[in-house]
Amino acid sequence: MIEANFIEPVQNLIPLVEEKIRSQSEGHHQVLGAALSHLLSSGGKRIRVAVTLLTGLMLGADEERLVTLAASIEALHTATLVHDDLIDGALIRRGIPTLNAQWSPAATVLTGDFVFARAAKLASETGSIEVMHLFAETLAIIVNGEITQLFSSHGIVSRENYYQRIYAKTASLFETATTTAALLSPVSADVVGNLKRFGYEIGVAFQIVDDILDFTGEQATVGKPVANDLRNGIVTLPALYYMESNPQDKDIHTILNSNFCDEACLERVLNSIRSSGAIQHSLREAKEGVDRGLATLARLPESRERQALTSLAKYIVSRDI
Numbered sequence: 001m002i003e004a005n006f007i008e009p010v011q012n013l014i015p016l017v018e019e020k021i022r023s024q025s026e027g028h029h030q031v032l033g034a035a036l037s038h039l040l041s042s043g044g045k046r047i048r049v050a051v052t053l054l055t056g057l058m059l060g061a062d063e064e065r066l067v068t069l070a071a072s073i074e075a076l077h078t079a080t081l082v083h084d085d086l087i088d089g090a091l092i093r094r095g096i097p098t099l100n101a102q103w104s105p106a107a108t109v110l111t112g113d114f115v116f117a118r119a120a121k122l123a124s125e126t127g128s129i130e131v132m133h134l135f136a137e138t139l140a141i142i143v144n145g146e147i148t149q150l151f152s153s154h155g156i157v158s159r160e161n162y163y164q165r166i167y168a169k170t171a172s173l174f175e176t177a178t179t180t181a182a183l184l185s186p187v188s189a190d191v192v193g194n195l196k197r198f199g200y201e202i203g204v205a206f207q208i209v210d211d212i213l214d215f216t217g218e219q220a221t222v223g224k225p226v227a228n229d230l231r232n233g234i235v236t237l238p239a240l241y242y243m244e245s246n247p248q249d250k251d252i253h254t255i256l257n258s259n260f261c262d263e264a265c266l267e268r269v270l271n272s273i274r275s276s277g278a279i280q281h282s283l284r285e286a287k288e289g290v291d292r293g294l295a296t297l298a299r300l301p302e303s304r305e306r307q308a309l310t311s312l313a314k315y316i317v318s319r320d321i
Contacts, residue, residue, distance in 0.1 A: 006312035007045065009304050010053040013067055017049050020071040021078075024118035035099060035111045039078050042096050049074050050312060051202075052177040055195055058305035059185035068125050069184060072135065073177050075119035080142055080173075082112035087146070131180045138176040141168050154233035155256040157243055162236065166207040167200075174203025194296040201293030202313050208286040209319055211236035212279055215270065217320070227270050230255060237285065241278035286317045 007014070018040055025033035049070045056066040082099055084090070086108045091101040100108040116139070123135040145168020153165060178199030182192040214229055215238050229236050233256055235243070243252060251269045255261045261269075273279070290313045297313075300306055 006054070006308040006315060007050055009057065009308045010050055013053050013063070013070075014046055014049055016067050017046070017053075017070045017074060020067060020122070021075050021118075024075070024115075024122070028114070031107075032111065032114055036115070038096075038099065039082070039115075042093055046074065047206075047312065047316075048077055048173060048177050051174060051199065051309070052181050054305045054309050054312070055178045055181035055199075056184055058300065058303050058309070059182055059187050059191065059195075061181060061185040065126050065184050066181065068122055069131065069180055070177075072119050072122035072126070073173065073180070075115055075122060076135070076139065077173060079112050079115035079119060082108060082115060084146070086112070087150075126180075126184060128180075128183060130183045134176055134180055134183075138172050141172045145169050145172075149234065155235075155258065157235050157240065157256065159240060162240060163204070166204060166211075170207035170210070171200050171203030174206065175199040191300070194299055197296045198293045198309075198313075201289045201296075202316055205286040205289040205293070205313075206316050208237055208282055208289070209317055212238060212282050212286075213320070214238075215273055216279060227266065227273075230269065231266065233258060237282040238273055238278040241281045242273045242276050245276065245278075246272070283317065290314065290317050 021040060022033070022036055025036050052070040052073050053066060056069070057063070081093065085093060085098040086100040086105060089100075090098050092098065099111060103111070120132075120135060120139075123132050126132075145165060148168070149165060153161060175196055176199070178195040179192060182195040185191075211229070214236065215227055217226065230239055230252075235256065239252070243249070246252075249269070249272065251261065251265050251272075254265065255269065294310060294313055297306060297309060
């Protein structure tokens with residue numbers, strides 16, 4: 001597995017980003033401060049923060065504005081997780097209890113709303129109308145994606161639906177992280193476009209790998225039942241590849257048609273997907289996306305930050321598969 005050394009060039013700035021997020025509760029109810037501390041304590045590699053910081057530093061953005069932007073991006077991501085965990089009924093994330101495992105649904109929703117609001121405030125503090133506009137558009141894309149999944153995506157076997165869904169769920173925020181960091185930098189529109197493409201490609205790859213881990217990981221590692229999406233009638237890329245080559249599999253059609261499929265049935269489907277080559281095909285697609293992203297990145301001058309972004313992109317497709 002590729003060493004996750006992409007943090008090194010920004011390791012002194014990440015604590016500043018986290019402190020800026022924590023400070024957003026000042027002057028508000030004390031439970032909101034406790035909630036922010038709890039959410040930040042769940043750890044993670046702060047990949048979206050690193051993407052934002054590395055992009056901006058590579059392009060010459062002002063460091064203080066960049067830290068504020070990274071805090072905005074991470075707060076937006078954190079707020080979506082609060083609501084996602086409630087929607088999914090998830091009780092554990094990264095090994096610690098979710099907010100909804102401890103609080104009522106009303107308190108959880110309101111906390112997520114508060115974090116969304118503070119993320120928007122941080123975006124405004126960058127002083128860029130373009131950043132604020134893109135922030136608002138991205139939030140709308142994410143919410144629209146969740147609504148679409150709730151009402152329209154169950155049982156749909158479609159690549160177009162899948163790519164739209166993962167763009168809304170994940171790639172849009174990666175794209176926004178790189179684009180807004182470029183917008184705060186003294187660079188041309190062509191450079192902004194290259195960084196937008198880079199963010200999109202690594203964001204799509206990130207979600208494809210997450211979907212692979214849903215089939216290959218262990219429940220204790222991924223924090224939810226294995227093949228959780230499929231259990232809920234959501235078709236991800238490994239299942240798409242499998243169904244394209246095994247259209248007559250009755251078990252998977254039983255799941256997608258919302259008919260009863262017991263644990264033995266689910267286990268048969270899981271084993272079939274794992275042994276079919278669908279995992280390998282999905283991973284190859286993720287790696288091809290990363291390669292496309294790195295091709296756009298290579299158009300920029302060599303730098304320590306560009307090397308770190310390259311390592312980050314390669315790390316995305318090497319995560320414990």
